[in-house]
Amino acid sequence: MKSNVIHILIIIVAVVAGGLLGKNLQTKQMELSPTRETLSKLPLGGFHKFLADVEWMLFVNYLGSLNTVNDDNVKQVTGRLKKLMSYDPNLPKIYQEGAAMISIADPQETVKILDAACQNPTLKNNSQIPFYAGFVMVQHMTPPNYKDAIPYFKMAIERSGGKDQGNAYYTSYYYRAKAKELAKDKNIDDRHALLQVLYDEWDAAALNSRGDVPSSEFNSQDMKERMLQVVRSIKNPSEDYKPTEAAVKLADEVTKKVFSDAHLCHNCTAAYGPGDKYCSVCGTEIQVYGLCPFCGGVHESGVKYCPKTGKKMP
Ligand SMILES: [Zn+2]
Numbered sequence: 001m002k003s004n005v006i007h008i009l010i011i012i013v014a015v016v017a018g019g020l021l022g023k024n025l026q027t028k029q030m031e032l033s034p035t036r037e038t039l040s041k042l043p044l045g046g047f048h049k050f051l052a053d054v055e056w057m058l059f060v061n062y063l064g065s066l067n068t069v070n071d072d073n074v075k076q077v078t079g080r081l082k083k084l085m086s087y088d089p090n091l092p093k094i095y096q097e098g099a100a101m102i103s104i105a106d107p108q109e110t111v112k113i114l115d116a117a118c119q120n121p122t123l124k125n126n127s128q129i130p131f132y133a134g135f136v137m138v139q140h141m142t143p144p145n146y147k148d149a150i151p152y153f154k155m156a157i158e159r160s161g162g163k164d165q166g167n168a169y170y171t172s173y174y175y176r177a178k179a180k181e182l183a184k185d186k187n188i189d190d191r192h193a194l195l196q197v198l199y200d201e202w203d204a205a206a207l208n209s210r211g212d213v214p215s216s217e218f219n220s221q222d223m224k225e226r227m228l229q230v231v232r233s234i235k236n237p238s239e240d241y242k243p244t245e246a247a248v249k250l251a252d253e254v255t256k257k258v259f260s261d262a263h264l265c266h267n268c269t270a271a272y273g274p275g276d277k278y279c280s281v282c283g284t285e286i287q288v289y290g291l292c293p294f295c296g297g298v299h300e301s302g303v304k305y306c307p308k309t310g311k312k313m314p
């Protein structure tokens with residue numbers, strides 16, 4: 001209660017001080033350029049931004065007085081958020097922090113608010129807002145709406161430039177949502193679906209044709225690492241997961257096509273070295289590589305001449 005009073009006092013002081021400062025500045029400005037006043041009688045934009053800041057402080061204060069946002073008060077909280085938006089629709093924290101407050105009690109309304117912010121040209125470089133819209137759909141809606149979340153995750157990836165660390169996080173959600181949709185459509189398990197999604201996107205990127213997302217947005221090394229992880233989880237499943245024959249078949253195909261240069265054991269996907277005939281992890285016979293065409297031995301990588309025959313390496 002005491003902190004509330006202090007909050008309100010600070011706000012009143014801020015409002016009064018801001019008003020005085022504004023008036024003072026205006027007088028000073030008038031001295032400098034008397035025509036200025038006729039040019040802009042109402043500094044509405046600035047004033048609304050100021051109101052939005054005050055309203056935001058009041059909003060945070062008001063939220064502090066609630067134990068939780070639930071069915072009883074969500075309409076009221078939403079109303080205050082909308083009032084904030086009417087003062088300054090370009091304030092990112094309304095969406096990034098404010099919308100989070102109602103996302104559990106009213107995910108549909110949250111997505112509506114976030115969607116409007118996604119279309120706002122001033123916020124067009126903000127990748128967190130579209131990500132959050134997708135996140136609310138898969139995390140807070142019952143049942144999760146993966147299908148409609150996909151375009152938001154895609155937007156977040158595009159806006160983040162596909163390079164920073166946030167992107168890897170957005171990309172995980174994007175692939176996962178696509179996999180969930182595919183799993184439902186094809187009636188296959190999540191892991192199998194995820195591998196199919198990654199493989200399709202890799203294929204599209206590798207062919208340099210337009211995939212669902214432009215291939216340039218994806219780091220293929222990142223995709224390969226993701227694929228290898230899923231391949232390994234299918235080929236060496238933990239006890240709680242029994243892969244179907246089709247899943248294993250796909251994992252084999254991916255190993256052959258995507259990891260042909262990585263020299264992975266086709267049975268267990270462990271990496272092996274030049275000249276190895278058997279996998280050191282599972283004992284399976286593997287395809288030998290790295291033998292000298294002249295003497296049949298294994299040489300250090302990068303040698304110019306065969307040390308046994310003196311012939312120039314191709
Ligand atoms: Zn092996």
Ligand SMILES: [Zn+2]
Nearest residue numbers: 292295306308
């Ligand atoms: Zn040799």
